[in-house]
Amino acid sequence: MIKIALAGNPNCGKSSLFNVLTKARQHIGNWPGVTVEKKEGILKHKDKEYKVIDLPGTYSLGAYSEDEIVARDYLIKDKPDVVINVLDSTNLERNLYLTTQLIEAGAEVVLALNMIDLARNKNIKINAKELSKRLNVPVVEISALRKEGIDNLINESINIRGNAKKVKYDESIESGIKELEEFINLQNKNLKYPSKWLAIKLLENDKFVSDYLEKHNMRNIIEMKNKIEEKITNTLGFEPEMAIVDGRYNFISEITDGLIKKPSEEKESFSDKLDKVLTNRILGIPIFLGVMYLLYSITFWIGKSLQDMADGAIGSLGETVGSFLTSINTPEFLVGLVTDGIFAGVGAVISFVPLIMVMYFLIGVLEDSGYMARGAYVMDRVMRALGLHGKTFVSMIISGGCNVPGIMSTRTLESKKDRMIAILINPFVSCGARLPIYAVFIDAFFQTHSALILLVLYTLGIVVALIVGKILSKTLFKGETSYFVMELPSYKIPSFKNVLILTWEKGAGFVKKAGTIILPAMIVLWVLSVLPYGVEQYSADSILGKIGSFIAPIFVIAGFGTWQASVALFTGVIAKEAVVGTLGMLYAGVEEGAGLTSAIGMHFTPLSAMSFMIMTLLYTPCLAALGAVKRETNSTKWTIFVAVMTFLIALVVSTIVYRVGLLLGFN
Incomplete structure (x- = not known):
């Protein structure tokens, strides 16, 4: 093909x-x-x-x-x-x-x-x-x-059959390339790259190519390159790397000479006019926050009604399946597993797919229109004031969808200091998988202020990330921050197809995770909740209840020291979506939607609910995100550091919110 x-x-x-x-x-x-x-x-x-x-x-x-x-x-x-x-x-x-x-x-x-x-x-x-x-x-x-x-x-x-015109460099550069190419060919090594291309890259001081040759014990080629480089530098008065870059730009100027006609006086474009307002030094950040508030408002306005429809469909299906299994004399153990473990657990997660997809659709519209790039641009001043690189905020915007690609995107930062800080603070940014947790608690306690609460949570995650980044830049990772250069694309009407494809990919990924990670986790948790045989299901006497009771004292100070909440947080390390599924199953196997919301209302107060949401926002990232940290840092030490640091900071912040709230009379 x-x-x-x-x-x-x-x-x-x-x-x-x-x-x-x-x-x-x-x-x-x-x-x-x-x-x-x-x-x-x-x-x-x-x-x-x-x-x-x-x-x-x-x-x-x-x-x-x-x-x-x-x-x-x-x-x-x-x-x-x-x-x-x-x-x-x-x-x-x-x-x-x-x-x-x-x-x-x-x-x-x-x-x-x-x-x-x-x-x-x-x-x-x-x-x-x-x-x-x-x-x-x-x-x-x-x-x-x-x-x-x-x-x-x-x-x-x-049908292409071409022989494209290549850049013609200065005579000394061309001579150096040819000499180095011939020397490489004489080595008779089975190299994976063309000799001429290797010669050019070596004269450009390409670190990857140099490391590749060092790895294959071809130090003699690098030594020859150093001799040729010195000869060229003596001839031109500057290094061949600069001469090659200059040669390419001269080539571009030659082939485009007279081919591109632009207006003598370039009119101010629509994008330029918009940017005068949207990237304004004073108005830029408030407008960005306003746009995000509007995004969350629309997410709940449209997504909530779609979620209610999904609730009803999953609830009806669960009842139908449960009745059918009972009618054919299925053992009570299996009926409970299907209705309470799968439909109450996994169903609670799946019911939030419409809400997730609405949010991703709106984010896709902002990205495809070109506005999200402006969000990174207006935050650059804040980032620099904190000693952080502007591109760090680009990775944080990506983390708003999922922490894994956000962490991966930090590789675009050239400085190791900037890259390490960005990797370590990205898990604080609220990802899409946390949205179902917020949605349940907001529905139970904060319906009239849903968008505001969501904006506060997302903003808090970013603020904590920036503060931690500032501390890290002054302690573990000292040094100057490199400059931030970013291209702002022109504004355009979003492509409906592009946005739909993005929405479908994210929604499908959410459902896939529910089937491959959350379903097995819910089955294991349900089994632990009914063992040992003879104990009351979902009680503190079950194996799961004892595990939760062992962990729970840690969270008493933050206002949610129940064994159910503790188990939910524990499963959230596997996947953040599992928090809702676990709560849906543990609170007496309640169904998703209204049943779970009312159960939350009985076991939490508005203040403890806020504290719990902050804990889930900031605490230890999921296993997939920890895996991304391990790959990007190539260090088990830094992975453990992230897991412990985020947990401790989350516990401290949620405790402060709860205790200060009590002092102020909120409960």
Whole structure:
């Protein structure tokens, strides 16, 4: 099967093109050996199928992040049949830097000038035919959002037979590359990378390539590179790394000379006008908080009614299944397992799928419109004041969906100090899996202030993360914070299809976790709740009750020292969604929805409920998130540190809230 890879800068519309080409025929996993997300899909065209691989968005094929290494390794080792290089037509010159590196890597390239409609709106004219002629590669104008030019792009991609024009460097650089290439060839080593490409990367001081050669005992190649580098530096007066970068930009200037026509006086765009308000120094943060408040309000307004419908459906199904099992004389043990363990436990979690999907849909709208990037931008001043890198907040926004990809995204931070701090504080950010916990307690005690309570919880998680980050930057990780450079994409009308795909992926992942992690956990907990044989089910005398009673004294000071709450928190370390399932099962096997809400109302007060929600917000992350911390830090010590630190901070903060609340007369 012909393999087509999509490559491009972040925010160039690559994901939109991937969705257009593959429709719903997609699979998401991880690249082998790393935690970078891998997206694959099938393109069907004229009764034939083609595999489409969406490479990580990257500005270059350097070695500054794992994303870049994954992208270039795939291009060089796996050698896709064609690479569609997606370019932002409104920033063509900058996007072409990656193009020069793709061509150098030996890829068969087709240029897709995306967002051509936005370029036209800005009166930017590009001579695509002449660009194709000068580069000797197919160039197609497209708009992935409007599905314009897609058929032409597909035809060019599957029929490509090109010999693209490569960058011509300064004579001393070309001579050095050739000399080093010949020396590499003489070593007769079975290298996985082309010799010329290795030569260029070595002269660019690519750390990954240097480490690769060191690992394979080829120090002599590095020594030769040092000699050639010294010779070039003496000739040019500066290092070859700078000369190579300069050569690429000169090449881009030459091939685009006279091809791009822009208005002499660039009109202020709609995005610029919006940004004057939305990223305003004074108004930016209040507007961001207002937008998030609106998001949570709509989540509860629409999601709650959908959740109630799911409650009714699951409750009715549970009763029907229970009645059927009883009618066929199924042992009482199994009936209890199905009705109380599965429907009351897992059903309590599944009933929140509509609420989760509404929230992810709204987040998808904000992301696809370009506003979420502004959230990171307006928070940069706050981050710098706390000694943290601006990109740390980008990872925290991602953690708002799930802590695992949020932790993984910290690899885009070049400084080890910044990366470690970001990894250690990300678990404090409230993920989507905690939403069902908040929803149950808000429904029981805070219905009239649902959006406000949710905003307070999410904000508290971020505030605690920032404070801990400040402390870590002054104690365990001292040093200067690097600068934050971020591209703000133009605002656009969100693609309904893109948002739906994101919503479906997140919702399906939530259901999958309920089936693969929470269901087995609920079965084990239910068995422990009825043993030893003869004890009252869900009582403190059961094995589960004794485990909970052993843990419970720790939480008395915070206002929720019951064995049921303790067991729920314990299972939450497996998966945060399991907290609701455990509570639904333990409170006498109540059903999800209204039954669970009323049970919560009987066992908690508004103050202890708030304390419990804060505990679930801040305490030890789930096993998947701890696994991500272990992979990203490559350290068991730091993983244990995160688990213990988050638990202690959560207990301290929830205790302060509860005790101060009592002093103020709230109960």
